[in-house]
Amino acid sequence: MSALYRQLPAIDRLLKTELGSDLVVTFGHSAVVQLMREQLQLARDFIKQQQQLPHFCQTDTDFMQYIEQQLQQQRQVKIQPVHNLTGTVLHTNLGRAIWAETAQQAALHAMQQNVALEFDLAQGKRGHRDQAISELIARLTGAEAACVVNNNAAAVLLMLATFAQGKEVIISRGELIEIGGAFRIPDIMAQAGCKLVEVGTTNRTHLRDYAQAINENTALLLKVHSSNYQIMGFTASVSEEELVALGREKNIPVITDLGSGALIDFRHYGLPYEPQVQAKVTAGVDLISFSGDKLLGGPQAGIIVGRQALIDQLQHHPLKRVLRCDKVILSGLEATLRLYLEPENLTHTLPTLHALTQALTTLQQQAEQLQQALQHKLAADFIIRVETSDAQIGSGSQPTAKIPSCAVTLQAKSGKAEDLYRLVAQFKALSQPIIGRIEADKIWLDLRSVANLAALLTTVNEL
Numbered sequence: 001m002s003a004l005y006r007q008l009p010a011i012d013r014l015l016k017t018e019l020g021s022d023l024v025v026t027f028g029h030s031a032v033v034q035l036m037r038e039q040l041q042l043a044r045d046f047i048k049q050q051q052q053l054p055h056f057c058q059t060d061t062d063f064m065q066y067i068e069q070q071l072q073q074q075r076q077v078k079i080q081p082v083h084n085l086t087g088t089v090l091h092t093n094l095g096r097a098i099w100a101e102t103a104q105q106a107a108l109h110a111m112q113q114n115v116a117l118e119f120d121l122a123q124g125k126r127g128h129r130d131q132a133i134s135e136l137i138a139r140l141t142g143a144e145a146a147c148v149v150n151n152n153a154a155a156v157l158l159m160l161a162t163f164a165q166g167k168e169v170i171i172s173r174g175e176l177i178e179i180g181g182a183f184r185i186p187d188i189m190a191q192a193g194c195k196l197v198e199v200g201t202t203n204r205t206h207l208r209d210y211a212q213a214i215n216e217n218t219a220l221l222l223k224v225h226s227s228n229y230q231i232m233g234f235t236a237s238v239s240e241e242e243l244v245a246l247g248r249e250k251n252i253p254v255i256t257d258l259g260s261g262a263l264i265d266f267r268h269y270g271l272p273y274e275p276q277v278q279a280k281v282t283a284g285v286d287l288i289s290f291s292g293d294k295l296l297g298g299p300q301a302g303i304i305v306g307r308q309a310l311i312d313q314l315q316h317h318p319l320k321r322v323l324r325c326d327k328v329i330l331s332g333l334e335a336t337l338r339l340y341l342e343p344e345n346l347t348h349t350l351p352t353l354h355a356l357t358q359a360l361t362t363l364q365q366q367a368e369q370l371q372q373a374l375q376h377k378l379a380a381d382f383i384i385r386v387e388t389s390d391a392q393i394g395s396g397s398q399p400t401a402k403i404p405s406c407a408v409t410l411q412a413k414s415g416k417a418e419d420l421y422r423l424v425a426q427f428k429a430l431s432q433p434i435i436g437r438i439e440a441d442k443i444w445l446d447l448r449s450v451a452n453l454a455a456l457l458t459t460v461n462e463l
């Protein structure tokens with residue numbers, strides 16, 4: 001064994017070889033030496049267990065080539081682009097909305113240059129970082145003002161902490177939701193230091209349930225949009241209008257966590273209805289919160305709109321400083337919102353809406369192109385078809401609504417699951433991994449959620 005250890009290369013000698021000094025020029029001395037040390041330690045562990053040299057230590061050249069490979073690999077960003085063929089357009093695990101062109105430009109400017117973030121150019125004095133967006137959202141939704149934070153979960157936390165710390169918040173039992181990734185209304189309430197007062201039942205809640213629960217400790221009446229599930233059958237819930245009337249009478253603000261929060265009427269595009277922010281403003285809700293990267297189609301953010309006096313209080317709460325967005329996100333969000341000033345253009349300016357409204361015939365043609373490209377590579381082992389498919393919005397929007405779509409399906413000729421999974425692994429190993437879904441013993445590659453077909457076809461060529 002000690003003979004084996006002695007065969008391991010010495011770092012000093014390796015650094016003096018031609019390849020060694022080349023590596024130092026490219027990657028720097030410390031990175032090269034650190035990786036060599038780590039790999040030699042792995043080699044010693046390997047010898048101890050296996051009583052033989054590992055493959056990468058057979059010769060100096062093997063070792064150096066291995067080190068170079070590792071150095072190249074550690075330059076690669078692990079949060080790498082993938083092709084989304086899951087059919088879920090806003091896939092939380094794949095980063096939700098793709099940014100509009102103008103949002104990308106605005107974000108890039110903010111990265112590369114200083115921006116007038118908290119600086120009022122007209123007045124030449126200190127301004128507010130949410131000011132531009134606040135004015136824009138006021139115009140788009142009819143609300144008086146807005147406050148922007150890290151995400152909608154943060155928005156709910158900030159509203160509760162600002163107005164209900166140490167006090168009671170009344171909510172219907174039918175709205176005690178859990179959203180993926182551990183956002184649960186009762187937990188957020190606890191974190192904000194407020195007491196949850198549940199009223200009604202899972203399927204039915206009436207106005208009198210709220211009214212009876214109100215006492216001198218009540219700080220808020222909370223409505224939560226049940227984004228990711230539906231209660232059907234014998235149901236009753238209280239509308240915002242009714243709740244607002246009760247709140248006004250008792251002098252208690254009404255707030256709504258709207259989840260996705262659409263700024264346009266999705267029915268105009270043949271899509272399922274999603275509650276609109278404007279409708280809640282009109283209903284008189286005091287504060288409404290929603291996400292920036294769900295149906296809005298922008299960066300991750302939590303947007304709170306509502307009455308100026310309440311927004312001012314949110315802006316001055318210490319948590320706002322903790323939860324605020326940076327210049328890049330705010331620039332991207334502002335640019336995204338500006339697109340809504342020209343609503344007729346949204347289907348081509350906003351990638352999320354573009355994907356959701358793509359004509360089925362277009363998807364069919366794209367699927368045929370993809371089928372051909374795959375056929376070229378995989379026809380020997382797989383049956384490759386174009387089939388109709390059900391896509392979905394994702395991110396908790398309309399979980400039961402299916403959006404007609406088109407997919408390429410791959411079925412193993414052998415009928416063996418392992419062949420299917422081997423292909424899934426092959427798809428994931430591509431320079432830009434292809435992510436589909438498995439259903440009914442087939443891989444489904446749904447075209448509705450694809451961001452860049454040309455890039456996808458190029459990637460398929462690598463197979």
Ligand SMILES: *Cc1c(COP(=O)(O)O)cnc(C)c1O
Nearest residue numbers: 151152153225227259260291396
């Ligand atoms: C998605 C969602 C949230 C969480 O929003 P994030 O922006 O993901 O933090 C909270 N409430 C509802 C109703 C939602 O749909």
